[in-house]
Amino acid sequence: xxxxxxxxxxxxxxxxxxxxxxxxxxxxxxxxxxxxxxxxxxxxxxxxxxxxxxxxxxxxxxxxxxxxxxxxxxxxxxxxxxxxxxxxxxxxxxxxxxxxxxxxxxxxxxxxxxxxxxxxxxxxxxxxxxxxxxxxxxxxxxxxxxxxxxxxxxxxxxxxxxxxxxxxxxxxxxxxxxxxxxxxxxxxxxxxxxxxxxxxxxxxxxxxxxxxxxxxxxxxxxxxxxxxxxxxxxxxxxxxxxxxxxxxxxxxxxxxxxxxxxxxxxxxxxxxxxxxxxxxxxxxxxxxxxxxxxxxxxxxxxxxxxxxxxxxxxxxxxxxxxxxxxxxxxxxxxxxxxxxxxxxxxxxxxxxx
Amino acid sequence: xxxxxxxxxxxxxxxxxxxxxxxxxxxxxxxxxxxxxxxxxxxxxxxx
Numbered sequence: 420x421x422x423x424x425x426x427x428x429x430x431x432x433x434x435x436x437x438x439x440x441x442x443x444x445x446x447x448x449x450x451x452x453x454x455x456x457x458x459x460x461x462x463x464x465x466x467x468x469x470x471x472x473x474x475x476x477x478x479x480x481x482x483x484x485x486x487x488x489x490x491x492x493x494x495x496x497x498x499x500x501x502x503x504x505x506x507x508x509x510x511x512x513x514x515x516x517x518x519x520x521x522x523x524x525x526x527x528x529x530x531x532x533x534x535x536x537x538x539x540x541x542x543x544x545x546x547x548x549x550x551x552x553x554x555x556x557x558x559x560x561x562x563x564x565x566x567x568x569x570x571x572x573x574x575x576x577x578x579x580x581x582x583x584x585x586x587x588x589x590x591x592x593x594x595x596x597x598x599x600x601x602x603x604x605x606x607x608x609x610x611x612x613x614x615x616x617x618x619x620x621x622x623x624x625x626x627x628x629x630x631x632x633x634x635x636x637x638x639x640x641x642x643x644x645x646x647x648x649x650x651x652x653x654x655x656x657x658x659x660x661x662x663x664x665x666x667x668x669x670x671x672x673x674x675x676x677x678x679x680x681x682x683x684x685x686x687x688x689x690x691x692x693x694x695x696x697x698x699x700x701x702x703x704x705x706x707x708x709x710x711x712x713x714x715x716x717x718x719x720x721x722x723x724x725x726x727x728x729x730x731x732x733x734x735x736x737x738x739x740x741x742x743x744x745x746x747x748x749x750x751x752x753x754x755x756x757x758x759x760x761x762x763x764x765x766x767x768x769x770x771x772x
Numbered sequence: 773x774x775x776x777x778x779x780x781x782x783x784x785x786x787x788x789x790x791x792x793x794x795x796x797x798x799x800x801x802x803x804x805x806x807x808x809x810x811x812x813x814x815x816x817x818x819x820x
Binding site for chain 2: 580581584596
């Protein structure tokens with residue numbers, strides 16, 4: 420892809436990359452391609468209509484979200500549409516977020532009308548499948564700045580190697596193949612310690628996979644000459660849960676902060692409701708199930724407690740904050756709360772059925 | 773720990789550091805190939 424991006428004449432480089440992106444999705448997920456094209460056309464038409472009104476933007480956001488839920492439902496329940504081929508919704512969660520972002524930002528007046536840049540933005544392959552939810556204005560700035568830089572290309576290749584090593588060596592081989600299969604052979608499968616170990620291995624596997632693919636996406640983008648925002652910033656060294664969600668899947672957290680948390684807080688004036696709505700949205704983004712609604716509420720409780728603690732400024736809390744061991748303790752507590760998520764929700768979920 | 777790596781970073785000349793980095797990346801590629809050979813090569817499957 421990097422070869423296509425740089426070997427062609429300057430004016431045809433980005434169209435070729437975008438066309439390749441479109442062909443890739445059309446080949447591997449034709450249904451996702453159709454859905455993506457329809458929503459992209461609708462989003463562009465609403466965003467740049469002559470008399471732009473709030474209710475049209477709301478309708479556009481509603482369409483994007485319902486399309487996302489419908490595609491997810493069809494995939495999760497393996498519904499056969501009778502059109503042949505496998506049903507895959509490759510990248511649907513990412514392009515829905517990008518569409519909502521574009522709609523809202525254009526309503527705010529932060530987006531310049533340019534259909535070609537919008538096409539590049541929608542069809543940018545490296546971030547289409549598993550990459551960060553990149554912002555339109557950042558992308559527009561990057562394609563204007565773009566120039567052939569071998570140093571950047573070598574950094575990109577290095578990043579791809581690191582990312583793919585995380586996915587295959589760390590995630591697939593070490594954690595899934597070795598550690599998780601070792602855990603299944605341990606005695607006392609029902610004990611709480613075993614559940615913690617399994618949960619910890621799951622988190623580590625998820626981190627290796629997710630941050631690995633993000634690294635690959637960022638590396639590919641660098642090879643094309645476009646810098647994409649980071650998605651992970653050493654999340655395991657977080658001092659608190661609030662800090663963790665600023666470091667883990669940064670692009671989705673910041674998207675939720677801008678388009679769910681802030682509007683919800685302005686409307687309800689209630690911190691817990693706003694946090695719960697954001698976390699449930701994040702949960703449903705992962706999978707449309709009851710389990711992930713509980714997942715969202717569990718994390719919302721944790722974040723609200725954490726924020727309440729951070730607001731405290733009495734003498735005891737101030738004394739503790741200055742101690743070195745206290746920061747180590749809060750780091751350990753954050754990890755402990757995270758690994759308990761699947762244990763608690765699993766127990767609660769099993770109790771329901 | 774950071775100080776230790778900082779000392780090494782300052783003590784070594786640039787070409788030696790580049791060589792070490794090259795060897796490390798080569799080893800990583802070898803490890804990827806090994807992991808792909810032992811595991812089922814799940815190249816890309818992402819539901820999102």
